[in-house]
Amino acid sequence: MSVKEPPIPAPPPEPGAPQGAAATQVSILEIFITFLIIGGISFGGGVVAYLRNALVVEKGWLDEEEFLTALEISQALPGLNATNMSVIVGDRLRGPVGAIAGFLGMTLPGGLLVFALGIFYVSNHGNPAMHAILAGIGAAAVGLLAAVTVQIGHKQLEHLREILLILITVVMVSFLHVSLVLVLLTVLPLALFIYRPGRGEVDEP
Amino acid sequence: MNNPHTDLSVLGVFSLLSLLAIGGGTAVLPEMKALTIDAHHWLTDSQFRDIYSLGQVAPGPNMLMVIVIGYHVAGTLGAFLAFTGFFLPASVLALGSSRLWNHFDGSPWRLALQMALAPIVVGLMAAGTVAVARTAITGTETTLIAVAVFVLVYFGPKMIGKKVNPALYIFAGGLLGYLTLK
Incomplete structure (x- = not known):
């Protein structure tokens, strides 16, 4: 495990690594441990709240605006918010090595636990109590996913064009079973066309 | 039990899913089901449900359950390949493009992309919820x-x-x- 990584004696700032709000050089080990804690306590999703608390409030590595920008990038790119944030923030602080430290910290606790549970699951296949518990968890997860989706979608359920884009996406994926690649290749250009700059509805900066 | 062809398929399937996960893990659940259940017959419907549920118990990113799918299909190597496939491509992309994104600060296209993605992400999350509901x-x-x-x-x-x-x-x-x- 990369905990063994010796703290690198502050080198000159890596070329291209933008300096964040952090005035002093943060050690690789500190990046790893900070994300290890977030990765270890963020149960039940909602990693963003844990990230904000640790990175903005406790460590002061980013200010609110920098945090929101990093979150915007994480959301616009493929991949999970949690791991994208660990990579982007780690990179901001200490370049690519910082990114690796953040990513490993973020994924290690949950990954090892899931791996252990997976070994248990595969070797206890057919155990009725285990399947009953997992069925209950699966059902609860559906309720949770539905609530989170409605909460996020709520803001957009006002304009007809957003509702149409949501519906087109759901119908293509869930009912027509169109492959996700095709869905993205058709709906994303359509949406980009709808929201293209200079379409005359939004004031240009 | 390891068959190099299967190992490569695990890596390939999860790498593809990694790059398609726009708006988070829930967005790729329908495609993950289609690939792991219907296309490759690695899992049954109820195994997918069980493994998804296992992932809910762990802290951190909510898609670490791909490790269990990999383990189920191809043992410890499979677990490692599924993890690497699902997390590495998107992470490398994030590393490469966050500086690019800052470069486009204030660009009207950056705003357009964010606005265009928002309803698609909600649609994909809804579709992901439907996919889990169908098995759970x-x-x-x-x-x-x-x-x-x-x-x-x-x-x-x-x-x-x-x-x-x-x-x-x-x-x-x-x-x-x-x-x-x-």
């Missing part, structure tokens, strides 16, 4: 658990003025499953 909602008990959790998560904070950690609902769901479905 199997009768009266599971329907009631899902509806109860939805109501508590969605309306609960307005009623009691406080947000409850969703992990509690996950554990309560497991307990109710044990009591009613065994």
